[in-house]
Amino acid sequence: xxxxxxxxxxxxxxxxxxxxxxxxxxxxxxxxxxxxxxxxxxxxxxxxxxxxxxxxxxxxxxxxxxxxxxxxxxxxxxxxxxxxxxxxxxxxxxxxxxxxxxxxxxxxxxxxxxxxxxxxxxxxxxxxxxxxxxxxxxxxxxxxxxxxxxxxxxxxxxxxxxxxxxxxxxxxxxxxxxxxxxxxxxxxxxxxxxxxxxxxxx
Amino acid sequence: xxxxxxxxxxxxxxxxxxxxxxxxxxxxxxxxxxxxxxxxxxxxxxxxxxxxxxxxxxxxxxxxxxxxxxxxxxxxxxxxxxxxxxxxxxxxxxxxxxxxxxxxxxxxxxxxxxxxxxxxxxxxxxxxxxxxxxxxxxxxxxxxxxxxxxxxxxxxxxxxxxxxxxxxxxxxxxxxxxxxxxxxxxxxxxxxxxxxxxxxxxxxxxxxxxxxxxxxxxxxxxxxxxxxxxxxxxxxxxxxxxxxxxxxxxxxxxxxxxxxxxxxxxxxxxxxxxxxxxxxxxxxxxxxxxxxxxxxxx
Numbered sequence: 001x002x003x004x005x006x007x008x009x010x011x012x013x014x015x016x017x018x019x020x021x022x023x024x025x026x027x028x029x030x031x032x033x034x035x036x037x038x039x040x041x042x043x044x045x046x047x048x049x050x051x052x053x054x055x056x057x058x059x060x061x062x063x064x065x066x067x068x069x070x071x072x073x074x075x076x077x078x079x080x081x082x083x084x085x086x087x088x089x090x091x092x093x094x095x096x097x098x099x100x101x102x103x104x105x106x107x108x109x110x111x112x113x114x115x116x117x118x119x120x121x122x123x124x125x126x127x128x129x130x131x132x133x134x135x136x137x138x139x140x141x142x143x144x145x146x147x148x149x150x151x152x153x154x155x156x157x158x159x160x161x162x163x164x165x166x167x168x169x170x171x172x173x174x175x176x177x178x179x180x181x182x183x184x185x186x187x188x189x190x191x192x193x194x195x196x197x198x199x200x201x202x
Numbered sequence: 203x204x205x206x207x208x209x210x211x212x213x214x215x216x217x218x219x220x221x222x223x224x225x226x227x228x229x230x231x232x233x234x235x236x237x238x239x240x241x242x243x244x245x246x247x248x249x250x251x252x253x254x255x256x257x258x259x260x261x262x263x264x265x266x267x268x269x270x271x272x273x274x275x276x277x278x279x280x281x282x283x284x285x286x287x288x289x290x291x292x293x294x295x296x297x298x299x300x301x302x303x304x305x306x307x308x309x310x311x312x313x314x315x316x317x318x319x320x321x322x323x324x325x326x327x328x329x330x331x332x333x334x335x336x337x338x339x340x341x342x343x344x345x346x347x348x349x350x351x352x353x354x355x356x357x358x359x360x361x362x363x364x365x366x367x368x369x370x371x372x373x374x375x376x377x378x379x380x381x382x383x384x385x386x387x388x389x390x391x392x393x394x395x396x397x398x399x400x401x402x403x404x405x406x407x408x409x410x411x412x413x414x415x416x417x418x419x420x421x422x423x424x425x426x427x428x429x430x431x432x433x434x435x436x437x438x439x440x441x442x443x444x445x446x447x448x449x450x451x452x453x454x455x456x457x458x459x460x461x462x463x464x465x466x467x468x469x470x471x472x473x474x475x476x477x478x479x480x481x482x483x484x485x486x487x488x489x490x491x492x493x494x495x496x497x498x499x500x
Contacts, residue, residue: 008483014446021411022446024264031268059265063258071218129248130255142256149253159411180249194244 007034009080016069019152020160023066030062036081040088048096057095061088070150122193129190136183141176148173213246291394292362292426299428300355354464360496361430361462364489368422368451384412387419399423414445418452425455430463441474453478454486457493466497 007015007029015026031037040061041054049057064087068074074083134142140161147157154166154173163169184190215221216229233240383402390398400423406416421436437459440452453474460471478490 006485008485010483011446011450011485018446021415027261027264028268031265055269059262062265063261066257066261067254072220126248126251130252133248133252134255137252145249145253146256146260149250149257177249180252181245184245184248190248194241194248 012080013069013074016066017151019156020147020150023150027062031058034081036084039085043085043089044092047092049092053092057088057092061091064091125193129193133180133183137176137180140172141179144169144173144176145180148177213243217243217247217250288367289363292365295426295428296358296362351464357461357464357466360493361458364493365425365455365458368418368455382412384416384419387416387423391419391423394426396423396426400427414440414443414448418448421452421455421459425459425462430459434459434463434465450485453484454489457486457490461493 007026012026012030015022037055037058040058041051044054044057045051061084065084068087074080078086137145143161144157147160152160154169157169157173158164158166161169161172163172184194212221212225212229216226219226221229233243383406387399387402390396390402400420403416403420403423406413410416417436417440421433421440424430424433424436434456437452437456440448441456443449457471457474457478460466460468460474465471475490475494478484478486479494481487484490
């Protein structure tokens with residue numbers, strides 16, 4: 001008899017594209033019941049790493065995997081499990097060889113720059129910039145930006161944030177995005193960084 | 203965002219690589235010719251990256267919480283033992299309820315009535331009855347024990363046999379809080395105090411983000427208490443909510459609750475069963491097939 005807790009690829013995808021509780025539930029499932037984590041840890045241990053490194057690779061793979069699914073990068077050429085291991089193996093391969101700086105986005109991750117110090121410097125600068133922005137954004141705005149990026153409706157954002165109506169959620173989202181823009185545009189170093197990126201065509 | 207031109211609405215799609223190749227190329231050209239658009243793209247890209255960093259942090263925090271929690275028992279050998287214990291416990295509960303029902307005077311207002319006869323179908327669509335109705339013929343003496351239907355007893359046994367405990371960790375979610383009613387109910391559930399579990403969830407509001415988890419847990423607790431009618435109503439609400447992943451499991455448990463409540467002969471039960479059987483990817487597809495074949499063999 002099939003385990004009722006088992007999830008098909010479609011169900012996993014739908015949950016990642018769904019509401020916050022659906023996402024939380026599928027992360028619990030992927031961590032606890034899918035068997036994917038054990039396989040990643042096993043691979044890392046066999047390939048010169050240890051269990052904590054394996055756990056770390058699983059975590060970072062899950063982040064990349066989630067973003068790729070949400071941004072429609074997975075084309076369905078394989079099962080989700082195969083796709084997940086593909087990312088995990090590449091991540092571990094690159095990390096062992098110290099190919100790239102920490103925590104790149106999926107796009108840059110797919111094509112790591114190993115021979116362009118200027119781009120690597122820009123990436124490091126950008127990470128520092130993001131950390132700085134996160135420090136100044138309030139907790140409320142951080143949550144709003146996170147939910148907005150997850151493509152939740154105003155109604156769902158209102159529900160998650162405990163706001164009285166979808167209109168309030170819309171207002172909050174607008175305010176937080178404006179706060180973000182105003183902060184960045186008020187910082188000369190950040191504007192310069194954006195302009196440099198423009199000239200690099202990225 | 204202020205709409206300044208034909209490309210401004212497409213920035214998000216462009217950054218996500220979701221434009222058609224022709225549109226993508228047109229956007230690249232427009233960026234080369236329009237400095238303000240190019241700046242806007244970079245600004246938006248930065249907002250994307252900040253938001254993704256936030257999402258990544260949330261995932262990391264959730265995984266760290268999961269790592270720090272004790273893992274549930276390893277599946278194959280233990281799980282069977284657990285199910286066996288649950289099955290024995292469930293049979294004892296059902297037997298106790300049966301004895302109680304048998305000895306209870308029919309006029310007692312709060313007591314659970316026997317499952318409805320298949321000759322008198324109860325339709326739960328579109329709305330479930332507020333309480334199961336006692337079957338009583340005009341000549342029956344209210345002081346004498348009511349006869350129970352052999353077939354319904356078999357259905358009840360089948361429902362109990364097919365019932366499996368839900369995945370507690372999925373219900374629990376990412377950020378358990380000891381003061382949370384859902385957390386209280388889960389703790390009560392683990393102690394097999396199903397009355398306390400139902401009670402803890404009594405005041406949870408429909409706008410609470412954990413509402414559907416709470417209704418799911420309440421439905422299971424009601425089932426364990428032998429309140430199959432209320433359990434069916436709760437499972438039906440979750441199943442009809444279309445809230446994944448709760449709704450699909452609720453489809454299956456609803457079948458068991460209806461079966462236990464003596465509604466296996468109703469059109470509503472058949473419709474619910476057919477719905478699961480028509481979807482080969484449904485997590486309860488195999489159980490539904492088993493259920494159908496067991497019902498047909500009786």
